[in-house]
Amino acid sequence: MSVARRSVLRGAAAGAAGVGFATVGTVPSLAEATPGPRQSPYPTHRPFPPLLDDPDGILALPPGFKYRIVTRAGETKLTTGQPTPSLHDGTAVFDAGRNKYLLIQNHEVGSASELGVPPIEGTVYDAGVGAAGGCTVISVDRDGKNLGEWVGISGTLTNCAGGHTPWGTWLTCEETESKANGTTRLKDHGYVFEVWGDGKTAHPVPLKALGRYAHEALAVDKDRNHIYLSEDASGPNGLFYRWSAPHGYKLGPTSWRQLADVGFGTLEAMAILGDDGKPIPDVAYLTSAQLLRPFRVAWVPVPDRDAVSVSCRKQFTDDKVTRGKKFEGVFGTDEGVYVVNSYAEAGTTDLPGDAVPHDGMVWFYNYQARTIQLVTYFPDNAAADKGSEARYDDYNFDSPDNVTVTPWGSLVLAEDGNASSHVLSSTPGGPTYAIVRNMLNDSEFTGPAFSDDGKVLFVNMQTPGITFAITGPWRDYLG
Template structure:
């Protein structure tokens, strides 16, 4: 028998916690460049990947994984099979020391399709669609405690981004049937997710990912689209915007300013396509072209004149005082990473894919996150093998994991203490917790401060967000494996 949502909230200590959590991420959103460079420039990776006898993840020697959730095998707290088609994710600190992972499900069809998010009472945007978001609680080591619905009845929930006020903004990568919006999911206050409404001020388009400047509360959004290709948008908040859970959906569609990126080269000419840059350290000047028709009633927003576009704009992440943006595909190479510096109003090409390293071909970057020890982590979605890969501070790429499941990696995100890397395989939908001898930013045993993508210590919060373990554990089996050795299995506790 399923447990109703109010019982879950009461048992997990989350009932009635509708408080501002501003500050719990803000200290992590601007990791010092010097600290990142000190680790990244001397670090070239963890070594060759060792095939998994269970056929799931190839990892470097000394690393291990645990299956957290698996579509159709583990179950939600309410008793439904875990949904699938995993994509963007983020990890947050629960006040009791456990971890809350918010996970997108990129389901394009209806509520009865494979992998669809269950239509939980009060959490459904539209009855005819099967996408959405789940919230997963784990131990600090990544062992599943429970999973529940954050939002349902949305479509094609691809990536998104964390906010400085400690919530998740999930993005619909579609313009079909009135979709194409951003929704907010609060992992700490489950009641705040009732009656989901689109954030119309952020525009209607094929949203991919976003990141937030913690000082200015400006939001940068990527668009994965074609006919024409997508672009990068900037949303500047209206006067008086404070950045609190639920505040964005209360704004009118015309509040603040939504604008599209326009890059110019050294000659002052418009850069029509980011793919024309092949040389690392290419720098463009950036202006922003205001978008008036945010609901796309007169056609796609990306049809604006005088803007810069790219094929398959993907992940976005804020750290080091700017926005990292992924352009996953170009004719002459298989992906780029760009850094937008708002102070200088410049866009710089930092990394070019494809890369051959340790016997692996790493190409087509997608989701992106800052590593606790410096540099970046990307998931890939290419035509060949798909990887989790690191990018050092000087732009060098190294493999961390290879999918052996014939599907792309999604949603890399580190636990708040930097010891567990959560990542998904999209189809059918598996969430992994990966552990190993991660590099350290500071002295031995110190993981250092993280860039955005999780939360800071619970003591930094305003208010309380206790999410105690309670008695809830979803039924299912987890696997732990040390790379290069035989796999072992331990069963999760039944509810």
């Protein structure tokens, strides 16, 4: 998501590795009960070399890498003849067989004045002219060549990020709390929808069980019992949520029918517990000094998940949950789920009490231990807000947004910060490298997603709306 404020970090903090389980017959300590992410805190692979400027002035890449433009808003065409919509955002990539991939891509369109997703019959949720968001599906070959693009869902609003499912679909998130107004919006918004990539299946049905709020991203756990969801909101700051299935139920290809029921399963908000057992009011109270330290987590039921009269996050007092400025990207692994906080700016009402400003946090929630760890921390660099040229180099980063896990276990982050935007390679507990730089403008990158075979990184430049397929020796640096 685009942000008005910008600031820059200088370097990432590093920490020690997670600790294994205690021996049989002993009572494990909190640290021993919380294995960290499988990655080493320091990479054993080669560091990324300096980026090389692009003679075409679009993307700076490491030596040996190249890009291909897959779609461009207003220029490439859908199979139905309309131009590719604008504001590319969260994206998933699926193996389609026969040397092809399918991308399912959000378009964060929030008004009819933008180049929206055309309302193709059978894909429309809200027929109001103001509901111009949605998703397109793009077929590409193994080199990233565009083989066709079509509409997966339309009539939604401000589709920001989302998450892939184990059964091969995409859950797209509306980052809004807008209600029907009888004119431009005929239905309430702020929901999650399921999107299929086959060009035939479409069920534009809100999954009300997952709540109505400013959704950002989500992840389904490996056991198909839970969905973890982030909220990008302020006044007060947003929350991190968990949806739990009823006992004995497993999510699957037809779950959209049950999830359409607002009362199905349980929706809860996260509380990170301090040493006194009380919720830490905001993630910004924690800093790099707590890097890789596990904190216990409690989950607190949301009273009215459809937010009929009061927003979900406003239904809690600050002593019950843990808030965070800009809960953004979410990505799940077999062991747990990563979630990003983009920043917390000094001198604003979004930074509570004596909390510490920062330029980015990445967290890892461990399913088994039910604990959360800070695994990447970008400290605040206020000096860079005053016009420093460091904002344009490849060492100072800020405001991570979307996140994905590479086939080799490290992280790729899309920067939505000040001046030059980057795509970043980050090792939990270790260093962060720039792997792509936007040379065209200061627009954010969105939707990084690796093909399962690790050959192609797909990523978007939100404005002017371009999808790139980047190929090169990824395994040499990430494997």
